[in-house]
Amino acid sequence: MRKMTFVLTALLLVAVLGTAAAGERIRMGVVVKIGGIPWFNAMEEGIRKESPKQNIDAWQIGPTSADPALQVRAIEDLIAQKVDVIGVVPNDMQVLEPVLQRARSQGIKVIMHEGPEQVNKDWDFELVSVEFYAESHIKKFAELLGGEGEYGLFVGSLTVPLHNAWADVAIEYQKKNFPKMKLVADRFGVAESLDDSMRTANELMDKYPNLKGILTFGSLGPIGAGRAVLQRNKVNDVVVVGAFSAGQGQRLLEQGAIKAGYTWNPMVAGEVFCRLARMLVDGTPIVDGKVIDGMGKVSVNNDTKVILGQEVEVLDKANIQRLVDMGL
Amino acid sequence: MSNRSNFWVQLPAIGLPALLAASLAIFGLLLPGRFWSVGAFESMAFQMPELGLLTLAMFLPFVSAGFNLAIIVTANITGIFMAWLWVNMVPSDAGTGLQIFWVALGLLGAMLIACLIGVLIGSLVAYVGVHPILTTLGFMTLIKGVGIFITRGAPVSGMPPVVQFLGTGSFLGVPMPMVVFILTALAMLVLMNRTSFGKYVYMSGSNINATYFSGIGTHRVIIGIYVISSLICVLAGLVMNARFNSARMGYGDSYLLLTVLAIIMGGADPLGGFGKVGGLVLALFVLQIISTGLNLFGVSQHVSLAMWGAVLIFVLAAKFFNRRYYLPWAQRRAAGPDSCSV
Numbered sequence: 245m246r247k248m249t250f251v252l253t254a255l256l257l258v259a260v261l262g263t264a265a266a267g268e269r270i271r272m273g274v275v276v277k278i279g280g281i282p283w284f285n286a287m288e289e290g291i292r293k294e295s296p297k298q299n300i301d302a303w304q305i306g307p308t309s310a311d312p313a314l315q316v317r318a319i320e321d322l323i324a325q326k327v328d329v330i331g332v333v334p335n336d337m338q339v340l341e342p343v344l345q346r347a348r349s350q351g352i353k354v355i356m357h358e359g360p361e362q363v364n365k366d367w368d369f370e371l372v373s374v375e376f377y378a379e380s381h382i383k384k385f386a387e388l389l390g391g392e393g394e395y396g397l398f399v400g401s402l403t404v405p406l407h408n409a410w411a412d413v414a415i416e417y418q419k420k421n422f423p424k425m426k427l428v429a430d431r432f433g434v435a436e437s438l439d440d441s442m443r444t445a446n447e448l449m450d451k452y453p454n455l456k457g458i459l460t461f462g463s464l465g466p467i468g469a470g471r472a473v474l475q476r477n478k479v480n481d482v483v484v485v486g487a488f489s490a491g492q493g494q495r496l497l498e499q500g501a502i503k504a505g506y507t508w509n510p511m512v513a514g515e516v517f518c519r520l521a522r523m524l525v526d527g528t529p530i531v532d533g534k535v536i537d538g539m540g541k542v543s544v545n546n547d548t549k550v551i552l553g554q555e556v557e558v559l560d561k562a563n564i565q566r567l568v569d570m571g572l
Numbered sequence: 573m574s575n576r577s578n579f580w581v582q583l584p585a586i587g588l589p590a591l592l593a594a595s596l597a598i599f600g601l602l603l604p605g606r607f608w609s610v611g612a613f614e615s616m617a618f619q620m621p622e623l624g625l626l627t628l629a630m631f632l633p634f635v636s637a638g639f640n641l642a643i644i645v646t647a648n649i650t651g652i653f654m655a656w657l658w659v660n661m662v663p664s665d666a667g668t669g670l671q672i673f674w675v676a677l678g679l680l681g682a683m684l685i686a687c688l689i690g691v692l693i694g695s696l697v698a699y700v701g702v703h704p705i706l707t708t709l710g711f712m713t714l715i716k717g718v719g720i721f722i723t724r725g726a727p728v729s730g731m732p733p734v735v736q737f738l739g740t741g742s743f744l745g746v747p748m749p750m751v752v753f754i755l756t757a758l759a760m761l762v763l764m765n766r767t768s769f770g771k772y773v774y775m776s777g778s779n780i781n782a783t784y785f786s787g788i789g790t791h792r793v794i795i796g797i798y799v800i801s802s803l804i805c806v807l808a809g810l811v812m813n814a815r816f817n818s819a820r821m822g823y824g825d826s827y828l829l830l831t832v833l834a835i836i837m838g839g840a841d842p843l844g845g846f847g848k849v850g851g852l853v854l855a856l857f858v859l860q861i862i863s864t865g866l867n868l869f870g871v872s873q874h875v876s877l878a879m880w881g882a883v884l885i886f887v888l889a890a891k892f893f894n895r896r897y898y899l900p901w902a903q904r905r906a907a908g909p910d911s912c913s914v
Contacts, residue, residue, distance in 0.1 A: 323611065
């Protein structure tokens, strides 16, 4: 009899824990900037893989063009379906405010990605914080330089707020921790153009013969600088570090013209959408220092409702093939 | 006897309503309880008016055998003007009366801008004789450039509550954007079917030279067409401002050629001269039902876009079949028994 009770209790416990882990089945639609491009295909893959594990019926909606009006239409149809959670990677945050307000007034939870300033949201998550991303780069860069020498800095454009924020953090970090390194000139806003990056890299090498490296934020900077370095046979003298799209920079990386870079992975973002949706619906508190799979230990701002992770993908010889296979 | 025969000849006229009923029925069957819901219809009623108003703006030039590529940018630039005025002039604690005053003033200013654009386009088309596609391509590019230059491509946001109500509110259960669309469509219906101007538009579309030699001032008619088209763009701009709580160059860019799709589907002749407002409205409903229905299925947006194209091709094929094979048969049938009985 006692044995029977034990077994029954155990079974009951398993059942209770089981449901607690899975929760009730919920439905989520994720509206991304545009459908049918590799970045968001990877995100869709992440959603497709992770949603069954979280017991979520989730799908991604990719508008046919980056017209913000189409995102509004997609969200309206999600409201009509009475989904539990709407995820959005916004083209234009202003446009979405009224429709997201309507969604939330009907009890739908809203999760943003790359939209920290959205007002009508439950949470926004960023896989990496500005600080962590910039520091990852400058640390690696300093390590490759041996902590000393002259270097140049590119950003996508002087008007891209995010790139310049990264540059500020990186310079600050370098001054504090690697005083022997020296930024030779003010940052150049060229890294969104291949030609400009190449030309500027060449000019820098002409003007500063002792140049040891170029750090670039902006996806075409490493490609341009890498090519310039390769053409001058300076692969072993000038270190190029920066994020680029994996397929485009693979050869340069393998030839050593680009040494490293960090990026974040849209597939992980897709998975995190599902995990956060589950936490939101179950009422799991999201607090500073909590470890979320795919984001690492997060820092949470309860006023702006932004969750910052610290997980980056390394663009190096070991990892690049995997990212290229994902189509990034 | 002749009654039944007439029935066969008249039959093709129910094509679009039948397509509408069929799409409603099919999605109702495939999505039990989900398609026939208040939510779904509300969603459709909120979405349709933007494309709907822009389609009405394209309709008038289209029927006159013209074209207006500048509809989106006209809606954008007048929208930005209104947004700029309201954001800067309306005090944040303004009462409803004061808000309505400024909204009316903004609309008036926007209409002046639209009139200017319309007169310029119309004059170039009518007096200089430049093809409307080229004229409006020029204006589209010009206005887009100026608009992006002035705003630096940034949105102007923060509409007064009265305007926001126009975007998110409802009147007797009908979403406000839909109310605006229905009123505009009714006005258009009256204009085209009950006024001499409407007749002139159809006539100019069929044969502008014959119309001219019939003693009708076709130049003025053409200018009128582009002015009215631009004025409807102001309403589209207003609805977009209200729905997005902001205005920016580029909102609604993707609608430009979809308006043509809706017009052709609605039975308008690509060469001008024929086309009914009612058909256009029905076509817009069919397109919206397909779009929302497929969205409820979770089908890729690219598939729904492809479906729109497929429906257009289907409608054109049906039209061809109708004109080439069906109508001659129906007419023979209508004539046949009479000739036999003689």
